[in-house]
């Protein structure tokens with residue numbers, strides 16, 4: 001059963017969204033749309049099915065539209081055209097209240113720069129989602145404490161984000177997202193800002209948690225090693241278009257085009273599967 | 283060569299307006315005077331000076347979490363008393379508090395509104411520019427039309443002059459809040475009010491407090507001018523010095539205003555730090571440790 005269906009989604013950024021969309025619908029590419037309307041075509045004709053309970057990775061170089069795509073799932077960005085069906089309900093058509101309900105109960109997000117509230121303690125941050133949706137304070141804090149414990153931050157409840165290391169901060173981000181007990185977890189380059197060792201730790205921890213939780217996780221990265229390591233399925237974006245969707249094995253053995261092949265070869269050229277790709281290569 | 287352009291009709295129109303709607307301004311005047319300014323001024327002037335000094339000391343301690351600075355501020359105000367200007371100091375303080383309160387009550391909401399819309403901001407900024415650059419005497423005249431010579435005109439003249447920085451810094455503070463933090467909060471389903479109260483305002487706080495600080499300072503700067511249209515207080519002493527060419531008197535009034543300015547400046551600046559920074563200063567004993575901690579973090 002598919003949790004999410006993305007159907008023919010387009011996203012055009014810029015003042016002339018309509019004109020840009022019209023061109024994109026005719027099949028003109030990102031360059032042409034930019035040239036003719038000075039609008040950025042961030043997503044073009046994207047159609048995807050995301051099964052429930054899996055880690056679904058979205059990969060691509062910088063500017064390929066990964067962040068735009070993942071933000072469609074919780075309505076932080078609205079598509080210019082197309083449908084995003086979550087359990088059959090079109091997220092693109094929800095009003096402000098509907099979106100709020102969706103974000104409070106169904107979909108949580110983890111951010112590359114953590115996005116923690118600097119003036120709140122670790123515990124208050126972890127409980128943020130529950131406090132926001134109006135649960136009693138003691139219950140919310142209790143749940144926050146539980147999740148901090150689960151991500152290995154017991155004893156850090158009273159610290160503030162700026163007193164923690166990057167890895168610890170992202171654990172708070174993870175605890176905050178999981179405390180809401182969402183069905184879908186969105187992670188936009190959640191581990192990209194961390195150094196390689198911590199990053200592997202975090203990947204392990206995520207996989208460990210996922211063993212019990214079976215959430216639908218959508219994970220954005222520009223690092224193929226990370227994608228292969230944690231993804232059940234990988235989708236590859238290029239200039240806003242989807243160029244391949246498949247299992248890690250399929251991506252490695254049957255790259256759909258040169259773009260994907262370059263990703264794979266770059267990795268094959270490395271001595272080991274270690275996450276040694278230069279930082280922020282995207 | 284020049285065609286004749288006169289703003290005199292503005293005056294006729296304004297008189298017409300006042301004669302019809304004067305009751306509104308009378309009502310504002312009544313409330314402002316009877317409910318706020320007069321009781322406050324009476325209370326400040328009636329209270330024993332030691333009580334006021336103690337109060338200032340405690341507020342300063344609450345703001346700074348140190349004992350030495352409050353002592354210094356209390357000494358500053360004590361000195362004004364030694365000049366024989368205690369009564370006038372209290373009048374000026376009352377005037378300034380009421381003006382500042384009005385600035386805060388209107389300035390912060392206006393700043394919040396402006397921060398939410400680019401076109402509102404595009405309209406408001408030039409108006410604020412005009413308010414800040416227009417010579418104060420120009421708007422003192424219509425104030426006198428509306429409220430006559432007296433404290434109320436003085437208050438509004440001060441508000442016009444002192445409110446722009448607060449509006450600007452509230453707007454700026456909210457716009458400068460980290461976009462990812464706002465996005466993250468939104469992604470957990472905050473209502474616009476939750477976002478404002480739990481995220482944007484707390485994070486804009488240093489900027490807003492800097493705005494309040496500026497507003498108070500500008501209000502004090504207007505105190506001398508405000509006595510020209512009937513405000514009581516330290517400005518009177520300065521004006522008396524000017525009128526009678528008494529250098530000593532003028533200087534005493536001037537120094538008294540500066541001392542008051544120092545005290546208020548320091549206290550409002552200290553409140554610009556958030557509660558956590560202040561608590562840490564208390565725990566770690568001194569701003570130096572705090573300074574080290576923050577710089578160490580960045581290194």
Ligand SMILES: Nc1ncnc2c1ncn2[C@@H]1O[C@H](COP(=O)(O)OP(=O)(O)OP(=O)(O)O)[C@@H](O)[C@H]1O
Pocket residue numbers: 013014040041042060061062063064065066067068069222282
């Ligand atoms: N708010 C916006 N306004 C205008 N253009 C935007 C906006 N957000 C994204 N874009 C453009 O859309 C395209 C896709 O951006 P997106 O952020 O989705 O890329 P990405 O794959 O996440 O890249 P990165 O790896 O750098 O994060 C880019 O060309 C970008 O410049």
Ligand SMILES: [Mg+2]
Pocket residue numbers: 066067068189
């Ligand atoms: Mg991105």
